[in-house]
Amino acid sequence: xxxxxxxxxxxxxxxxxxxxxxxxxxxxxxxxxxxxxxxxxxxxxxxxxxxxxxxxxxxxxxxxxxxxxxxxxxxxxxxxxxxxxxxxxxxxxxxxxxxxxxxxxxxxxxxxxxxxxxxxxxxxxxxxxxxxxxxxxxxxxxxxxxxxxxxxxxxxxxxxxxxxxxxxxxxxxxxxxxxxxxxxxxxxxxxxxxxxxxxxxxxxxxxxxxxxxxxxxxxxxxxxxxxxxxxxxxxxxxxxxxxxxxxxxxxxxxxxxxxxxxxxxxxxxxxxxxxxxxxxxxxx
Amino acid sequence: xxxxxxxxxxxxxxxxxxxxxxxxxxxxxxxxxxxxxxxxxxxxxxxxxxxxxxxxxxxxxxxxxxxxxxxxxxxxxxxxxxxxxxxxxxxxxxxxxxxxxxxxxxxxxxxxxxxxxxxxxxxxxxxxxxxxxxxxxxxxxxxxxxxxxxxxxxxxxxxxxxxxxxxxxxxxxxxxxxxxxxxxxxxxxxxxxxxxxxxxxxxxxxxxxxxxxxxxxxxxxxxxxxxxxxxxxxxxxxxxxxxxxxxxxxxxxxxxxxxxxxxxxxxxxxxxxxxxxxxxxxxx
Numbered sequence: 038x039x040x041x042x043x044x045x046x047x048x049x050x051x052x053x054x055x056x057x058x059x060x061x062x063x064x065x066x067x068x069x070x071x072x073x074x075x076x077x078x079x080x081x082x083x084x085x086x087x088x089x090x091x092x093x094x095x096x097x098x099x100x101x102x103x104x105x106x107x108x109x110x111x112x113x114x115x116x117x118x119x120x121x122x123x124x125x126x127x128x129x130x131x132x133x134x135x136x137x138x139x140x141x142x143x144x145x146x147x148x149x150x151x152x153x154x155x156x157x158x159x160x161x162x163x164x165x166x167x168x169x170x171x172x173x174x175x176x177x178x179x180x181x182x183x184x185x186x187x188x189x190x191x192x193x194x195x196x197x198x199x200x201x202x203x204x205x206x207x208x209x210x211x212x213x214x215x216x217x218x219x220x221x222x223x224x225x226x227x228x229x230x231x232x233x234x235x236x237x238x239x240x241x242x243x244x245x246x247x248x249x250x251x252x253x254x255x256x257x258x259x260x261x262x263x264x265x266x267x268x269x270x271x272x273x274x275x276x277x278x279x280x281x282x283x284x285x286x287x288x289x290x291x292x293x294x295x296x297x298x299x300x301x302x303x304x305x306x307x308x309x310x311x312x313x314x315x316x317x318x319x320x321x
Numbered sequence: 322x323x324x325x326x327x328x329x330x331x332x333x334x335x336x337x338x339x340x341x342x343x344x345x346x347x348x349x350x351x352x353x354x355x356x357x358x359x360x361x362x363x364x365x366x367x368x369x370x371x372x373x374x375x376x377x378x379x380x381x382x383x384x385x386x387x388x389x390x391x392x393x394x395x396x397x398x399x400x401x402x403x404x405x406x407x408x409x410x411x412x413x414x415x416x417x418x419x420x421x422x423x424x425x426x427x428x429x430x431x432x433x434x435x436x437x438x439x440x441x442x443x444x445x446x447x448x449x450x451x452x453x454x455x456x457x458x459x460x461x462x463x464x465x466x467x468x469x470x471x472x473x474x475x476x477x478x479x480x481x482x483x484x485x486x487x488x489x490x491x492x493x494x495x496x497x498x499x500x501x502x503x504x505x506x507x508x509x510x511x512x513x514x515x516x517x518x519x520x521x522x523x524x525x526x527x528x529x530x531x532x533x534x535x536x537x538x539x540x541x542x543x544x545x546x547x548x549x550x551x552x553x554x555x556x557x558x559x560x561x562x563x564x565x566x567x568x569x570x571x572x573x574x575x576x577x578x579x580x581x582x583x584x585x586x587x588x589x590x591x592x593x594x595x596x597x598x599x600x601x602x603x604x605x
Contacts, residue, residue: 142484145428171484174485174487175486202458
């Protein structure tokens with residue numbers, strides 16, 4: 038496994054692989070890898086001749102009061118995990134190389150970027166779309182792997198890829214969870230013991246929504262209220278949003294008839310966690 | 322020469338060329354081809370195994386009160402010109418195929434897009450950057466050819482390509498002019514005889530600027546005033562802007578020390594014409 042920092046060097050490496058006719062899968066990450074990332078890497082390993090993992094904590098997707106500086110960085114552990122998982126190349130560029138001083142370009146996916154997390158993190162999804170666009174251009178992968186944990190991100194990237202005719206196939210992989218249901222996240226490392234215990238409430242609320250939908254509740258407001266009640270029981274929890282939206286436009290669904298995304302963001306102490314499920318209403 | 326309308330079909334054609342190891346040059350156009358376009362095609366012909374000309378009147382780069390509907394379309398004449406110039410493929414997609422109903426993505430090159438023409442055509446350069454981004458992704462050319470006539474456009478595309486790590490080399494080719502100096506433009510077809518005669522004043526004003534700079538005038542305001550006086554003599558002419566800017570950031574230059582772009586937009590009757598020169602100040 039190679040760890041490559043330079044853009045030109047990774048491009049040269051990719052060019053060599055291409056010449057040999059090899060297919061390339063990319064797993065774009067910010068590092069601090071966990072079993073969620075690993076599931077993406079494993080899938081990439083199964084479906085491509087070569088697997089590239091990018092590790093880049095992208096400053097442009099963090100707001101001024103967000104956790105860019107303290108975001109966990111663990112290249113040594115990440116490398117070991119990648120190596121054991123059969124990754125061929127880790128691409129780990131420096132910030133100054135990714136964003137030159139004269140940098141001016143932004144990719145914006147309208148509508149999808151201003152709702153859910155986007156409402157509370159202005160500029161976040163433009164930062165995400167732009168860095169992923171750059172990574173796709175640098176690596177020119179056949180397939181790119183994203184986790185459903187960041188469902189909005191994945192939907193935005195799918196939209197961007199389709200809209201800009203990027204020759205990359207996007208694969209969305211299921212959320213990997215702890216035994217108590219907490220979705221794996223690099224930010225779980227911020228939680229203390231009490232908060233960690235409280236954090237399972239996100240999944241409990243989502244399970245409640247799923248049960249209600251499957252049992253025939255169609256009124257989103259009713260479901261969201263029930264979810265609120267569950268989360269509010271936890272001392273350290275503060276809800277940022279709970280929403281039920283359609284999967285194409287991420288617009289709120291009032292009466293659930295088809296497949297919906299139930300998504301939430303909850304502060305547990307000073308840590309903002311997100312989670313979601315996709316549920317299909319039963320046929321009537 | 323093939324004329325291909327479908328995105329998937331042109332992608333398949335390009336894939337075949339790539340497999341044979343052939344290099345591809347693209348000349349993105351809105352059709353209504355003239356000798357200016359032809360100079361780009363000829364250069365592409367010299368430097369690549371295959372030449373693709375795209376012909377697409379891109380609605381998103383026209384403002385609501387602009388000439389999208391009446392913009393000249395002449396596929397038959399364009400095809401003949403391309404065939405004679407040795408073009409391999411004309412890519413001529415339909416609007417509905419380029420922009421699906423669910424389309425949401427925009428590429429924005431900050432700062433460079435809001436000045437000069439951008440000040441008077443809000444959204445124009447985002448439209449341009451986005452369609453060129455799409456064309457680059459669809460065709461994946463080695464080199465793309467643009468005319469200096471649309472200098473701001475070319476500078477924006479250069480910036481986008483660099484910022485987004487697109488693997489395309491941008492070539493900027495000189496303006497082709499009529500014998501009296503009028504820059505070739507598809508929009509010259511809108512001019513009546515009197516307007517056509519007046520239109521040469523754009524070049525006369527630029528020549529004046531060049532002479533003044535070469536003779537040591539460094540004060541931009543002085544040069545712009547002299548240019549104004551020349552243009553204002555023509556009955557049908559109405560100045561939209563005259564500016565002298567640097568080539569990297571397109572910021573106004575007050576005292577000319579190095580290379581500058583002298584750019585102007587002038588209404589001749591109901592036709593908006595643009596022109597420019599790049600001039601280097603003499604060493605002191």
